[in-house]
Amino acid sequence: MNSFGRFFRFSLWGESHGPEIGVVIDGVPAGLPLAAKDFRRDLARRRTGAPGTSTRREPDVPRLVSGIFRGKTSGAPLAVLFENRDARSGDYAGLERRPRPGHADFTAGKKFSGCNDPRGGGHFSGRLTLALVAAGVVAKRVIAPAAVSARLSEIGGVRLTPGRGRRAALARLAAVAAAGDSLGAIIACRGRGLPVGLGEPFFDALESLVAHLVLAVPGVRGIEFGAGFSAAAMTGSEHNDPIVDGAGRTASNHAGGVCGGISNGNELLFRVAAKPTASIGREQDTIDLRSGRRVRIRVRGRHDACFALRLPVVIEAAGAVVIADLMLLDQQRRRVPSGIRREK
């Protein structure tokens, strides 16, 4: 399904090389001030241009074609459209026949009986995360003053410590890119100001929804909350976070802000692993589906040497969208309709 969310529900469409990409968001509360300019900052964070990113240049100007009236959200579905302007489809000839390793070429071709658009990955392209970032912009407004922020914490195994980590990481990236290769990265995300109570038993745990959406982002290979995988090597007395006040604040935060699938009022913390860009300049082995013979291919097209450089704002959007959905839902779960006669 190309939709996500129960209240703050959005649907996206488009392909890497189609004419337009879009997203429609249903359930946006009425009365929020919103204009095209409000999307600028986040869209810019996802754009190419920095070293290690693709040379494809897209202006990514959002058109808000519904759901806004007199500068505010109207309660009707909010549709945001973007044009694709800088596609070069010639680079992608032959993919149906010789699928690129690490891409959806083979799986999508099989799933859709060869009818899928393979140009630039088609509907499976990271280009579609543009729509997610747009939804995130709206979600961030819904959840304010709660806020989500994500940043790179490792590139190619090099930690981005405040001091020289970033420089070392970018140097490694430049070297790897020069060799026609690519790198993965780890992104750390935190949510601040979340109320206690977000997350629904049993299956819509806060972690479940965040993981669902984050793992739908192309190239993500894992997610962990709080102490995450390291929790598996801890004892209960080390891992449990002592509660220190009536607001639920804890002395440590190994839980990453979630207990029993429900936000506990502390910072939401999760980390996301992104694989190295699958499209590399070096020759690779694959199969020629027509002849059945193994062949070597060199992937053309313009690609990020590390697509994860552009990923933090996408992960942020995923977090914001889930929080918006659960915030709107919890509001309802908690408040009993006026007429309900609670036992005195």
Next chain:
Amino acid sequence: MNSFGRFFRFSLWGESHGPEIGVVIDGVPAGLPLAAKDFRRDLARRRTGAPGTSTRREPDVPRLVSGIFRGKTSGAPLAVLFENRDARSGDYAGLERRPRPGHADFTAGKKFSGCNDPRGGGHFSGRLTLALVAAGVVAKRVIAPAAVSARLSEIGGVRLTPGRGRRAALARLAAVAAAGDSLGAIIACRGRGLPVGLGEPFFDALESLVAHLVLAVPGVRGIEFGAGFSAAAMTGSEHNDPIVDGAGRTASNHAGGVCGGISNGNELLFRVAAKPTASIGREQDTIDLRSGRRVRIRVRGRHDACFALRLPVVIEAAGAVVIADLMLLDQQRRRVPSGIRREK
């Protein structure tokens, strides 16, 4: 929501100390032979009894009260009920006032305005995974001959290598349990025989659905697919899996069997991190919500020293349920209704 799945859709209910726990599964294809005895093996794997597990003894005898006719599934919803027989609710007095660290006591209390059942964790208890295992039994039948299997790969940081790892891990667990403490673990899961094509763009990627369900299991803190977090430190040329034949088989399996969110015909591989049991015998700090004062509590009740020992069959069930759902869905996605005039 206490439901999961679009086709193979199940809903669960119950509390740790309520009279019954149940699950109803909608969308089970008609004609599958199924009887209570088919649940035995998996239910036994989840049961207590082994060293390091709780002393609560539940017979877990399933009652199939609908959806079966003449020994086969009928196409109507399949309801499976279990009694709770060995609850000791007296052990849980006072939890609303003094929430246990690492539990849902505080968050659920806030979310449901103190109306939730806190005995044994109530609806948030790991006891509810009984219902998930029951759904898994049915799902496994739906997906056969594809199959899912999960096993412990680490306990408390000790790898369970074929040789002496297991013995070392259990010795550590015994020592930790004797000290009134608990351990976490890592579980590895693999799916074999999956067809190419499971997973739906954009948001119902195979990884998304598996992660959604696995992270809804109480105590799970992270999930990774294929190379997972280690992918973040690899180059593209190392990580990409060369395709070696027309069936999509790859020389390596860093992708863990999923490309573009869709199964690629290789083994599905994922790893799950479980935290140490939150209920420990040692004194812990928490808050007394009535007085507002910090207090020290000692958690009573009967608990696993490492609940993850009982988790592999639960993770298996989660995997099987997702695969069943996607298998039924993909069947439909791929096959065009008979009447459709495809272009010749």
Next chain:
Amino acid sequence: MNSFGRFFRFSLWGESHGPEIGVVIDGVPAGLPLAAKDFRRDLARRRTGAPGTSTRREPDVPRLVSGIFRGKTSGAPLAVLFENRDARSGDYAGLERRPRPGHADFTAGKKFSGCNDPRGGGHFSGRLTLALVAAGVVAKRVIAPAAVSARLSEIGGVRLTPGRGRRAALARLAAVAAAGDSLGAIIACRGRGLPVGLGEPFFDALESLVAHLVLAVPGVRGIEFGAGFSAAAMTGSEHNDPIVDGAGRTASNHAGGVCGGISNGNELLFRVAAKPTASIGREQDTIDLRSGRRVRIRVRGRHDACFALRLPVVIEAAGAVVIADLMLLDQQRRRVPSGIRREK
């Protein structure tokens, strides 16, 4: 799908002659006082016993096995179970081979490849409306002080006017029943005290949801709101309801309390047509599926001569459930989360 609703979401299961019928309701607000005795009145209204109803006697004692704690709803799913005690399955032998006209025997047999339980109609039986009535009891509590009430307005074409209509109708029913035949009826339903604002554009119009649920009730053949079918013969100046005060009260109520799919604060009015009971004592033509020959059958089993006599409480339940769902949803739609900075 055997589930309905987005917030106040319930799932049902069971067969006419299976051991148990049940319903689980997810999304019930926490804190509502609720006990088995609260179901008595509505269950009694659906029970057999009156002239013109079946001789099958079911005690219909509800067991509340989850979601209640200390006499109040806990916020966890609420499961209600009922036993079937008075089934006589012998009466239904041979239905797979010789499908009864007007029943699901033929269609269900085809849909589920002959694996469905045909005894008493199996999962397609009106017996399942027991679960809907139980959900309605809970819904009525959620929506109070708003209320829904339904009553028979016509039986077999005879209007139940306050005076002698009822007597004439029952006399006709007795005569028809004595001749081994059956009658249909019309039920009028009204909702009082609904707030303005229930119903969601575009597809979850109040009428849409009510119609969806009402037409799922076995034997219902039509629904109309307000002036309904007669509106098609009116002019706009006749049909439009003049608004007479700031609360939206209208001088007439041809709209039946809904404008643009949203409740307008006036009484919700709809009428439902129920067909005559399909099971009649007279001989009927059908086909023998094995031989392919036309045959005459006489339907056995115990049946209502007019099942619609027991239908008003079912229709009421359908209305209450939809209103509960929309009431919980609208609450969320309207209220902006605390943090949202509305334009001053």
Next chain:
Amino acid sequence: MNSFGRFFRFSLWGESHGPEIGVVIDGVPAGLPLAAKDFRRDLARRRTGAPGTSTRREPDVPRLVSGIFRGKTSGAPLAVLFENRDARSGDYAGLERRPRPGHADFTAGKKFSGCNDPRGGGHFSGRLTLALVAAGVVAKRVIAPAAVSARLSEIGGVRLTPGRGRRAALARLAAVAAAGDSLGAIIACRGRGLPVGLGEPFFDALESLVAHLVLAVPGVRGIEFGAGFSAAAMTGSEHNDPIVDGAGRTASNHAGGVCGGISNGNELLFRVAAKPTASIGREQDTIDLRSGRRVRIRVRGRHDACFALRLPVVIEAAGAVVIADLMLLDQQRRRVPSGIRREK
């Protein structure tokens, strides 16, 4: 929710006077030939121009911006966009203050705290049915060779018999329109070539889904299947349709092609009541929400004297969309995955 369907799932957005209206359809099988020209015929049937319809002229040229590759559906979401070119928003000033009787002005204003776009009815406008017709075009292709056709059967209470009925009805409409008033109508719809088996127990009965969607169409006030409301005055022996062959064909069709909520292989028959257009040229009573005083208003803008003249293709689309959804779903329900070991 502005989405409908489980498999053939579409979402719409837009307002009567916004820049664009659109629909995105998820779940369209891959491989269907489809181009903008395929929408022409149905869009023309919904267009204005005939006597009794509005003078607003919209070209309604569809732009297919995703989901099509090399002239066929690709399996990715299919987005279709339309521009609004002939809106005259000046005609709608003051509606927030003086709501028009029979319109959503009052209810939408309350629901969305006055933030909704009231121009031409905004998101509540019949203009949005354009998106539904577009979805219907795609659905019709999915269900072929099954087909749905709808036609006017009554206008303003005058039956459109083959002979002179139409002329009488249009004469009446012209007279009513000249007097600044409007008329309602009844539309009859039939589905041919449906397979046995469409419809899901318990809540997704074929009638339930059709009624849900049809009643979401602005101005619809009722729906009935087969004998419909007249069934309430029949006996069982009159109403039951005798089965005459192994394909389920029946001698009569009072059931309208549905038994137990499932298509029985006979023609699907339903009738829909549409109210008279709410916007009329005559003075009407309403309230001035600011002053709280009753006032008389005359509705401006361009309107159909009988919007139902343009409705048959919309009702057809609703039917086709539901059938497509159920056809794709049933395909899955019936076919057991290849691996399932059915009992021999």
